[in-house]
Amino acid sequence: MQITINGNRMEAKEGQTVLQAALASGVYIPHLCYHEKVGAAGKCRACVVEIEGMRGLQTSCSVMVKEGMVVKSQTETALQAQRLVIDLMLSTGKHDCLACEQNGHCELQDAAYFLGIERPSILYADIDRELDTTSEFVHVDRNKCISCGRCVAACNGTVVNQVIDFGMRGHSTEIVFNTNKKMGDSTCVQCGECSQICPVGALIDKNSIGKGRIWELDKVSSVCPYCGVGCKLELFVDRKTNKIVKIEGAEDGPTNDGMLCIKGRYGYDFVGHPDRLKTPLIKENGQFREATWDEAIDLVVSKFSAVKEKYGPDSIMALSSAKVTNEENYTFQKLIRTGFQTNNVDHCARL
Ligand code: SF4
Ligand code: SF4
Ligand code: SF4
Structure with missing residues (x-):
């Protein structure tokens, strides 16, 4: 359908709120309680607009679009109300932006900047x-x-x-x-x-x-290494130290919709941990020594071959992992069935 926002005609979809249609068309209306995942909240009232044919100001996050609707988000009345809401939010808290971790990535700051509010006009953060x-x-x-x-x-x-x-x-x-x-x-x-x-x-x-604000870091898309759900992650990486500083769930992740569990979100210290194994180790006389991949693989092949020869293929069983991809699991079972010639293959997700 077609609606008009601030004098410009634009497309809107059935089922959208005025705020969603505005944001989809690149028109910013201050909003704080609304998030696409939690839906129309209508609580903070920062998103008030005037709509032709409707009395008073309307919260754009809770009014559905209609064909031909005429919306004005930047009339003096609407802006004055938006300013009052943001001003009161700044007034009721202790917003020392310079020291705040969220500085530069804060939606209250964005709204205040958009509305030209330099500092709260009333201070009653008592x-x-x-x-x-x-x-x-x-x-x-x-x-x-x-x-x-x-x-x-x-x-x-x-x-x-x-x-x-x-x-x-x-x-x-x-x-x-x-x-x-x-x-x-x-x-x-x-x-x-x-x-x-x-x-x-x-x-x-x-x-x-204290490790860097989100906008100072490189955003790298990845997939959580912990389980088979395969949650999509955004890693925030400090290139100077080559360390992951923070992880967020990707809001467009098809399996996780931005959500993560404790492991996926906070269990990333292993990535740069000094104890992490990066080369194969072979134990000789009770002591590990570093080896090349060729050396390690040759050793494993010779040990498995000896067991298979002596006791038969069914003396071997193999357990695969939910932490690797479907393709790797497929290849693994193929290796066990055709290379090792046994069907003794299972997967840790069946525990
Ligand atoms: S500002 Fe943050 S902590 Fe406070 S209600 Fe909103 S989401 Fe919760
Ligand atoms: S960055 Fe946002 S939350 Fe932090 S102090 Fe400033 S306004 Fe408050
Ligand atoms: S971290 Fe705790 S309080 Fe926050 S959403 Fe998860 S369970 Fe709720």
């Missing part, structure tokens, strides 16, 4: 909220939380771990874990979905702090 550093992987700073509710929706509705909710009320509203436990003492499984979806610096991956 609640000093204690940092929660009890979790192994997520750093919680409620002073930067804007109560957008994305983490609540993600933890409960997307990954369905049901740990986070809003607690306290009114001016004291804040996110809580279970019955207001420390994150590290709660039933949180450290999947990091809340950290990935938080638009500001309130939930941050702990191990990445």
Whole structure:
């Protein structure tokens, strides 16, 4: 269908909200509670617009497009309301951007920049909220939380771990874990979905702090090496040290939709670990020595051949891995069936 946004006619699809249609056409409307994965929230009210034929301001994240709709997101009335919302968000927290890990990748900062807000006009961040550093992987700073509710929706509705909710009320509203436990003492499984979806610096991956902001790092697409689900990853790599600083789930990952488990998101220290094996080792007289691949493969072939010759092919069995690709598993079973001449081949995913 055709709609008009700020005087420009553009395409929109049945089932889209005004905000989705605007964003798909490259028109930015400030928004903080909305995320494509958690849907229309209608909570933060930063995305208000005027729509011809509708009274007052409308939250563009919750109004569906209609053929011929005329939307104005940049009238003085709409901009004034958007500014007030962002101004209040900045006012109610402690937003010291220079020291914030999210600086340059913060959706509140983007909205403030778009609306020309240099500093909050009212300062009433009178609640000093204690940092929660009890979790192994997520750093919680409620002073930067804007109560957008994305983490609540993600933890409960997307990954369905049901740990986070809003607690306290009114001016004291804040996110809580279970019955207001420390994150590290709660039933949180450290999947990091809340950290990935938080638009500001309130939930941050702990191990990445101080190692470079996301926009300073190279983004490399990869696939998680841990299990057969094959979650798509975005690795953020510091080229100067050649180290992975952070991992996010790729939002376009066909099997994971941006989600990861604790292993895929935070278990990457093995990649650059000094104990990691990079060359084959052969044990001689109780001691390992480094060997070439040819030497190691020749040794393994000779040992297996001797066993097969002495005891027959069915004296050998082989167990394959969920951590390798389908193609590698196919090749492996082929090797065992045709090379080793036994059907004793299985896969660790059947444990
Ligand atoms: S959360 Fe955003 S606005 Fe707040 S201090 Fe961090 S970068 Fe600045
Ligand atoms: S890390 Fe995962 S389980 Fe824990 S609070 Fe965040 S979304 Fe919920
Ligand atoms: S912690 Fe982040 S995602 Fe959760 S409510 Fe606060 S700002 Fe929103």
